[in-house]
Amino acid sequence: MQRIYITLLLAMFALYGQSQNSLEGSISDDASGSPLFGADVYFPQLEKGSISDENGQFKINALPTGNYKILVSSIGFQTYSKTLTLKKGSNAINVALSPTAIEMEEVIVSTPFHKLQRENVMKVERASVAELKTKGAVTLSEGITNIPGVESVSTGLGIGKPVIRGLSSNRVLVYTQGVRLENQQFGDEHGLGISDAGIESVEVIKGPATLLYGSDAMGGVLYLNPEKFANAGETEGDVNLNYFSNTTGFDGNAGIATSSEKLKFLIRGSAASHTDYGTGGGQNVTNSRFGEYDLKTGLGYQSTTFKTELRYNYNNLKLGVPEEIGQQTSDRSPESPYQQIDNHILSSKTNVFFDKSSLEATLGYTFNTRKEFEEGEEGATLDMNLATFNYNLQYHLPKWGNLETIVGAQGMHQTNTNFGEEILIPDATTDDIGVLGTSHLHFKNDSDLQLGIRYDHRSIAGEANGVLGEEGFIETLNRKFNSFNAAIGYKNDILKNFTGRINLATGFRAPNLAELTSNGVHEGTNRYEIGNGALKNEQNLQTDLSLEYGNEHLEIYVNGFYNTINDYIFIEPNGSTIDGNAVFIYNQQNANLYGGEIGVHIHPHPLDWLHVESSFETVTGKSATDEYLPLIPANSLTNTLRTEFARKDSWLNSSYVFLTLKSVFKQDKVSTFETTTEGYSLVNIGFGGTVSIFKQSMDIRVSGNNILDRDYISHLSRLKTNGISNIGRNISLGINIPL
Incomplete structure (x- = not known):
């Protein structure tokens, strides 16, 4: 394991000098044709993105070559999703977003192929922590009970454990920062043990x-x-x-x-x-x-x-x-x-x-x-x-x-x-x-x-x-x-x-x-x-x-x-x-x-x-x-x-x-x-x-x-x-x- 990790670190220096690839383009309103300011352009797998300026323009540098999913989203518009082929040098794309009353879709990270929910084979529920806060949640374990199918076994207000469709304790795994959370969670009176501060969703x-x-x-x-x-x-x-x-x-x-x-x-x-x-x-x-x-x-x-x-x-x-x-x-x-x-x-x-x-x-x-x-x-x-x-x-x-x-x-x-x-x-x-x-x-x-x-x-x-x-x-x-x-x-x-x-x-x-x-x-x-x-x-x-x-x-x-x-x-x-x-x-x-x-x-x-x-x-x-x-x-x-x-x-x-x-x-x-x-x-x-x-x-x-x-x-x-x-x-x- 240690050898693998050292190899990955050394790869950083070997790949550092490779040529720069970029993507630039414009985001507009499909109905009016006017440019969209503040639209989010994002590559989920690369975890890299940009925001369109007042002219609807954006540019992302230092991109690899290959096929990568790109998402373009803005409040009040349907999220654009497409697999894009990035070539060496400069790449360009122009996207027109369709207005919609449906709430903006987000990328599902917990499944391996980083799809929007409408593209996902497995049904996954998602909620932002900001949304849970608007509902008055005191703790994260209380906030998740606003998600259908999710409840909490509680000991007062400060101690709560997630329950998913009737299963709890060690039958529900918690992941944070991309790793499994291990904190003696077997106990009935042991809580979630993590703050919602710094958690996005x-x-x-x-x-x-x-x-x-x-x-x-x-x-x-x-x-x-x-x-x-x-x-x-x-x-x-x-x-x-x-x-x-x-x-x-x-x-x-x-x-x-x-x-x-x-x-x-x-x-x-x-x-x-x-x-x-x-x-x-x-x-x-x-x-x-x-x-x-x-x-x-x-x-x-x-x-x-x-x-x-x-x-x-x-x-x-x-x-x-x-x-x-x-x-x-x-x-x-x-x-x-x-x-x-x-x-x-x-x-x-x-x-x-x-x-x-x-x-x-x-x-x-x-x-x-x-x-x-x-x-x-x-x-x-x-x-x-x-x-x-x-x-x-x-x-x-x-x-x-x-x-x-x-x-x-x-x-x-x-x-x-x-x-x-x-x-x-x-x-x-x-x-x-x-x-x-x-x-x-x-x-x-x-x-x-x-x-x-x-x-x-x-x-x-x-x-x-x-x-x-x-x-x-x-x-x-x-x-x-x-x-x-x-x-x-x-x-x-x-x-x-x-x-x-x-x-x-x-x-x-x-x-x-x-x-x-x-x-x-x-x-x-x-x-x-x-x-x-x-x-x-x-x-x-x-x-x-x-x-x-x-x-x-x-x-x-x-x-x-x-x-x-x-x-x-x-x-x-x-x-x-x-x-x-x-x-x-x-x-x-x-x-x-x-x-x-x-x-x-x-x-x-x-x-x-x-x-x-x-x-x-x-x-x-x-x-x-x-x-x-x-x-x-x-x-x-x-x-x-x-x-x-x-x-x-x-x-x-x-x-x-x-x-x-x-x-x-x-x-x-x-x-x-x-x-x-x-x-x-x-x-x-x-x-x-x-x-x-x-x-x-x-x-x-x-x-x-x-x-x-x-x-x-x-x-x-x-x-x-x-x-x-x-x-x-x-x-x-x-x-x-x-x-």
Whole structure:
């Protein structure tokens, strides 16, 4: 691996002196013929672009030769997408964009061929962090619940874990900076552990993504796209400030990015602080307070046929673990029990562009320290260090007609080390490697076929801990897991404006250390957990069907899935207690999950400023014995009325107003150790826009969540067993000031 990376670095100097290739052209309005100012011209694979000037002109230098997808986009116009052949020397293109009321499309990064969603075989949901902020999200884990099919298992406000179509924990893989996020995510009370500052957008793959990402992606992937470097020759920056009434909380971040023709640099720092949140019943949930510091920075170099970037993220979290409604205070420092978490993510991505092919190498190193402090104890009772090195090598073969193919290898080396007196999981080493091949074929009749195959091998070696025969003893662990997986998908534009997709994919997940080795009280869950060293791989097969209709004023989608999981791992009580704690053991059983999402978006002519949106999502999970699975989100219906206006040459350049009613139905399809959760409805409102004050442009947003201050408990709240409600009314104010 080290030799490969050194070779890539040396290639930078070998390729530095190659000739300069450029692309220039103009962007215009197809209806009026007038030039378009501020249109974005971008090569996704090269991660390089430009902005058109007031005459609609643009120029991009230092481009490689070969075939590359180019995208041209502007608000109010349909995104232009085409594969362009770049030749040596100067290249030219003129693009006329067609006006449309449909919102601007973005590139999907989490799938390997960098397509627009309308070109993608696999259905991927995408939302910008700025969009999630307009809806009043306090944290990133709360914000993603605005994406259909995505929910969050929460412990108060500061701790949340993504749930995709009923699957959570290690079954959902999180990617950031192009590398997998490893931060002891197996625990129920362990949060996402990453700040939304410096994150541009969120992509969600709903369904098995093992082919692309390996173990732990059998339920889906939450892919976080970091903010981009500035275009060549530009410097940009901004300051963001947010206030939240419910927690008297605030968060703020500031960043700057600058780029020359070859060198790029960015940096962003953020801080957040929240007191205990208040419920709709008017009580503060003791010790739900939390604080966070975050730093993200990046350095890049790009020449004609070579580019590389190095990114680093440091995140510090101090989280109270709420257990009751006790003393009502406005303190910001957590009391015991609380967690102190430090997360370091160092990643590099290097691309070498040959004449007809390319090589991409992504390397990542994450170091996570997790400490848990309990009342009456000196120092951390739980103190774990997790160090992970991972790699992802992908070679894009020369294109053969309309066939694109990628072959690659992925893997990781991980060590877990304990330093506290309490051992939750043993000192252990995990190694895995996977090899894959995937192809995308575009047919002339506007249909696409994508398929692939993958093989993975994982080994886990854990040390013994404790005394044989005594409580808490953990045996030596030495297990190996293997799996073959495949995926096939087909997309067809059946009729004009009507698209169908069908995908079949298998996935797998090797059991984690907690499931294999636990033998003790898991703090925060108030239960004694016993692992099972004989657990096998979880293996699933999911079928996805998606039907979409869209024209300029109406969009409708219907997504359905059926997921069959062999050897589904679950934890359940065995009826006994140890030291007053109920004993829970890990078992396996086959299971099935099924459901989907239905949505409609109307923006009627001539009222293009009016948007009416409605979506319904449902999922059911059952075991082979016909019992319901735990932590399955309740069915929900979301209705939104939204207006958007854009004005030129005015102090109010653009504005929006929205009103949302989210109705969550009663969840009575519960497992044997869960209780029924009553339904509830939440009303959310918001408005904002871009204003110019003394020639300074800024974005202002105001939102009110649970505006009627409804007292409710989510079925996915871990505080439900304590009878503690979710957050009540919360008014948030936000401002973004470009520098």
